[in-house]
Amino acid sequence: MRTSILSLICACLAASASAVAAGTVDVRFVNTRLYADAGNTAWEEEANLQTIDRHLKARGQRWLPANHVLKVDVLDVDLAGAVRPFHGGSEIRVLRGGADFPRIHLKYTLEVDGKVERSGDEWLTDLNYSGRLTGERNSESLHYEKRMIDEWFKARFLQGPGSAG
Numbered sequence: 001m002r003t004s005i006l007s008l009i010c011a012c013l014a015a016s017a018s019a020v021a022a023g024t025v026d027v028r029f030v031n032t033r034l035y036a037d038a039g040n041t042a043w044e045e046e047a048n049l050q051t052i053d054r055h056l057k058a059r060g061q062r063w064l065p066a067n068h069v070l071k072v073d074v075l076d077v078d079l080a081g082a083v084r085p086f087h088g089g090s091e092i093r094v095l096r097g098g099a100d101f102p103r104i105h106l107k108y109t110l111e112v113d114g115k116v117e118r119s120g121d122e123w124l125t126d127l128n129y130s131g132r133l134t135g136e137r138n139s140e141s142l143h144y145e146k147r148m149i150d151e152w153f154k155a156r157f158l159q160g161p162g163s164a165g
Contacts, residue, residue: 023064036078
């Protein structure tokens with residue numbers, strides 16, 4: 001029993017130590033009124049952009065070392081699917097898996113110890129967003145966009161075996 005409690009305490013301390021050693025991500029949404037499709041309504045657009053913001057920041061905390069700061073300017077968002085009229089005058093998002101793939105245009109700068117290490121201007125896209133069997137639960141908000149961000153983040157900022165977590 002004592003060993004279990006001691007193990008639990010050590011695990012908690014290790015987890016908190018790794019949380020302290022987390023990098024940061026600063027996100028700015030630029031000219032949101034010009035975005036192709038960040039949501040059906042102003043309320044939904046705001047919620048979706050907050051979701052993208054939180055997801056990028058969580059990836060930085062999880063995958064970047066403490067001395068890394070990633071600055072991201074989101075220039076455009078086009079969510080997976082397309083908005084279609086629905087019964088009673090409302091609208092719904094329909095995902096067909098064709099030309100309605102998710103896209104996010106961003107500029108980024110990665111700073112290490114205050115010095116620019118890397119920067120770029122990229123379109124994140126997932127042309128086959130609905131055709132991949134991943135075994136992941138996809139009922140969460142912005143599932144396809146989050147997966148696309150994860151893949152971009154891993155490809156650009158994680159190095160070496162065992163870096164992903």
